[in-house]
Amino acid sequence: MTGRHHLEVAVPLDRTISLNVHNRHGGAAAASRSPSSLKDRWYSFRHRPGGGGGGGGGGDQRRRSNVEEFLFMESLPDAPDADGPPSAAGQEIELSITIRKDTIRRDLMDSMRTCNGRLQLMELVELDEFDPGGVQPPPNQSELDRLFCWAVYIGAQAECLDALHECGANLHYSHCGNITAVHLAAFMGNAEALRWLIKKKCDIDTIQSGYTPLHSAVMGNALETTKILIDQRCKVTDTVLHCAVQANSVECVKYLLNIGIDPNSLDTNGNTPLHLAADKGYTECLKLLLAKSNKTINLKSKSRQSTALHMAAENGYTECVQILLHSGSSHTAVNNKNQTALHLAAKAQCAESVVILLELGAEVNAIDIDKRTALHSAVCKAFLSFHVVEVLVKWGANVNIKDRYGYAPLHIAALNELSQCVDFLIIKGADISSRTIGGMSALSIINRKTPTSINTIKKKFDQAITLNDQASAKEVELIMDFRYLLQNPSQGEIILLHTLEECGQKSMLEHPLCKAFLYLKWQKIRRFYFVRLVFDAIFVLLLTSYVMTALAHDCYNKSKNITDHQKITDNQVLNESETQNACRLNVNMLDSQLISHIIIEFVWYILLVFTIIIIIRKLIGTTGFTSVKQYFLNITNIVEWFVVASVFLTSFVYGNKTYDWQNPIGAFAVLFGWSNLMVMIGQLPIFGTYIAMFTKVQKEFAKLLLAYSCLLIGFTISFCTLFPTSNDFNNPLIGIAKVLVMMTGELDIDLLLNSEESPIIFNISAYITFILFIVFVTVVLMNLLVGIAVHDIQGLHKTADLSKLVRQTQLIHSQEQALFQGCLPRRVINFFNWSARVTPSAYRVVLYVKPLNPTEKRLPKYIMEDALNIARQQRLNTVDYKQAMLENKMENKALVEEIKHLKEIVQNQQDLLLQLINKSS
Incomplete structure (x- = not known):
């Protein structure tokens, strides 16, 4: 062994860190590992001072003394055999x-x-x-x-x-x-x-x-x-044995134990020699200590409450972990963070230790103080994490369990840019719609950190569509497994598809699995939307009738003989007879009478009941938003609350009469009410494209008007200057409205005719300005607007199918939020579960359809055709199917050869038979 593979660092006596990579796992297997391998160098890096290896004592240990700095020899392996x-x-x-x-x-x-x-x-x-x-x-x-x-x-x-x-x-x-x-x-x-x-x-x-x-x-x-x-x-003090273990002085340890040194003594940090041996990975010292006594095998250190097994697992010493477990160490013991040895082994990315712990009964889904499992710990680092994740999932780790902050393993893997782990977790069923407490979905992190994993989601969708076309089956049967879409029951059945739409992956809604589920879900939930649509339509009709009678024609005041002189003065257009006729109710063909204030009051009180129901529905709907800001940034909420408030603002209950200031409020309330009803109708898939066109043209017109607003203001001021006596242009505010009307082609030529009595210079200026307005605004600007609108409408037609799916997803999600996220009684929610969910009793559903059967009506034909194509492609791409096809082909070939051979035998027998017949004759 060369010097560069045994790095020596002066650190505290009772916390010296061994960087001997060959002794990390101990035994012959570790010694035989190539010292220059990437894995060994990584182990050395992890256990450098201040690095991730740390061991069990950590910050609990004392500062390095001068004696240690001067004398202490770095952790040594076993002494060689003298002979x-x-x-x-x-x-x-x-x-x-x-x-x-x-x-x-x-x-x-x-x-x-x-x-x-x-x-x-x-x-x-x-x-x-x-x-x-x-x-x-x-x-x-x-x-x-x-x-x-x-x-x-x-x-x-x-x-x-x-x-x-x-x-x-x-x-x-x-x-x-x-x-x-x-x-x-x-x-x-x-x-x-x-x-x-x-x-x-x-x-x-x-x-x-x-x-x-x-x-x-x-x-x-x-x-x-x-x-x-x-x-x-x-x-001889007890700490002598600690020093011997720290130095891996095997012979000294053996000698000290033989003369009676207590192997269970504690140092100032609450560590026994066994803790130190496990922390360093000194297997020989560990065996000697355990052979002498294992009474303190489950003893915990002072500050971190770590057992020897925790320390060995944290540093990835597989052989030490194995020795301790076989000697009776408890794999269920937890440290001060409620972590088991499995948590620490997974964090150390030591797959061997993880396997040993699991084989001996460690709980794979045990949670620590932050409610994190070993799978959370495994994806906290990049190197070698995939192998540990693979082992944990194989042993039944829950891929969707969340910690106290709402982070699932998929969140952490994506944040650490572990694309391989992200792909593996998705394939194993990790929920991409899972959200943290702050509302961050796993898919949003994947979009930013590991975008290549998006294809894995599509692959997961593909795997959910299979064929059941066995030889015994009479027809081709398509199996559509929706379980992957239904992993988050508390957030509703559509939450995963809504997350795809929300995170910009709208195109994935066109996958046959998503389209099939949306179709089935819409069949279930549309009844609730139609009920709400009819309810809101009745509310708007009641509001309209009240505003028209009580406010527009002042029928409430007239039926009570209340005269508002100011209103009569302001409304010069209506005379007494006209208002009386407007307020008359035809009883039969020959008789009529004024609408009674009692009828108007009755209508308002019915309207009040509807309003209270809407208020309750709106308050329950607030649970579907993460913040007040998000709630009021939704323009629909603002409009609906204004309409609700207008019912109270336009009431007669304040003075038993209506007032002039209530009329404009009622006018805007009716306008907003019918507009909101239009938007609700437009959310239906059948009408959605037309409302989308209307909205798109609105946005384009707003941008165009903003871009050319200076030109319109210029023409308005010019007309006010050239036609000061005209009622349309004696005020710039009225003039801008007149210019907008003239933009549509309603040109008022009388302006020029009435100006002929003016001086010639005014007439010429008026003609020139008018002609310029026609050319630049009426012709050019309006045609530009029409051209942009036509172009946008053509684009909407091209993406009409996708837009329909997006609107359908949004609509179903909003309905689920209203039905399941509110503070409704349990019985009501159970009723909604039974009637609005595709799978009311369990969140596991598999749909079997026969795509080639003309009587199959559960799904549209175009969805089943797309799904069938994917299933066939999946089958062609599987190795097992290819192998089966090859084997069938070989069997067919062998059968053909056997038939040929039998034919030859029969032919030979026939020839022999003919020869015998000829000889006998």
Whole structure:
């Protein structure tokens, strides 16, 4: 193993992160993996400091001490067999020790430079040529102290140590204030130097930055010095075993367990040695600890409440996960986020660990504190996520479950641009109409992040149409499975199709599956729309009759002998006899009488009942909108609320009479009421195209009028200047209305005739202006408008079928919102479920139709033909069908050959028979 595959990073003692990619999964299988593979490099990247690997302790751990920085050797694999050939593990140990020795060597030399010491003295000690008497000038105290540490570091002979000690070297000198010679000898495994120091009465229990020489020995994987210290009855604390596990010092761990160190002890962070071994993926240490005791196998750490299984799963250590599970670790245990080991294994994208957990009974749909499942965790990262998602779905993961924010796995996969996962989830039935709490649909995210997955939705639709044309069947039978369209029952049956229309995928409504469902749905829900249409028509008729009688002809006041002198003065056109005739009700052919105020009041009270029902319906309908702003941005809501308010504003109840100011309100109410009724009729598929034409021409005319408004204003002011005495142009506001009338071709030539008495210059100007108006406005502008309207109408005819489907979807969706989203009694909603849904009892429906049967009337012929073509194409594209066809062809060929062979045999027998007959004769 080369050095670039074992990266060493100085991190806290109890949270050191191993970047040894070969030891990630442990065992021979992991060791045999190519170290240069992309997967291995990704594992190394994920477990770099501050990266995603983190382990179980995380932020719970202490800051790195100086001892750790100076001594701690990075996590090592198992020691090689002393009797066998050097293995890859042994080479790795040697490399790690070399790296750490080089670090210590550099630090000691830097320390010598810092005190202005002579590096030549260190070279002499290393070459065993140091003579204290031959050095001039003699070494000072700083140099002696550092030379002594250097001698211990390189494993100098006892004579060298004696010489330095005699020169005055301080045996208790603490290098850089954090490590003594005893620590250094223990860490480096220099048994001779350690025995010499012990002989000189050096304290073997000295603590530097919280660590004793015994800690240093196990951190350096030095079994011999560890035994020496323990034989000398050094103080053995429980944290020694933690340090040994952190360093993956297998022999030291085994030795410490044999002498009785408690394997279940806790460090300051609440971690046992088992937690640390699982967090690092040290399988040998894990086995040793579990063999000694597994009482704390399900013990949780302090802050994150993680078990050893959580830590192993989080870092993707498959072999550790397997060992822990077989040793009795609970796969149902949860951490502080209510996450099971399966959540963490899925997030680590370790498919092997996920499979092991599921095989041993882990709940695939368990939810955490945010109501997220393992499938949510699996799609949080890009690398290797598909394999984990595939495993989870195979084991029954719910692809449509939402978290507390309304995000399904499909939302998260699309947000992370995991197109492969998005395609897979859609094929497995993920609901593209699923919405978050904020109202964001999965399809809207797919449109932006993974647009290539749109084709997968069409493929899913295609898969829902199949043929059942087995040899035993008498007729070709078409199977249309609507289950994919009906995954969100709480939002209605049409919600998926409405989402397609809302997100700009209107063309997908032309798919035979969508058209068939829309047809069936319309057959169910149209009765409710017709009821509403008749109800609104009666309401508008009642409103019209009331406005015409009570307001337009003032019948209410006249029937009560109330005279409004102001109204008579303002309405010069109507005289008394005319108003009386307008208010007369013909009782029979010979007699008539004034309409009684009682009849008008009766009509208004009936109108009031209808109005209250409409108010209740409108209030219930507000639940179908996500915000007040969205509700009032709908122009239909504004119009309907104005009409409703006008019923109260035009009433007689305020003073037992009607008033002049109520007339314009009533006029606008009637206009808006009939206009709204027109729009409702236009929502019917049969009339929708004509209303769409009307709306389209309106928009184009508005844009055209805005573009040429300056020209029209110019002509209006010109006419007001040239014809100041005309009643039509004595006011610019009236003049603009007259110009609009003249645009339609209603040209008033009397304007020119009446101006002949004016001076010649005025007449010439009037003629020129009038002719320019005819050319530029009446001819050019109006013909331009007609041409644009004709062009738009032709375009609407080309897309008439699609427009019909879009309007039908919008209409059905609005009806479902009104029927199912309101605060209606349960019995009423159950009635609507029974009568308005295609599938009232269950959201699973499969329709069987016979497209070639002329008596089949459940679907239109053109829909069944399109569906049949797709089903046949699907069959031709399947490998199984091709294989079956090939096998049938081969069988037919073999049968033909057999028939030929039988014919030849029969022919030969006939020839032989003829020969026998001829011989006998």
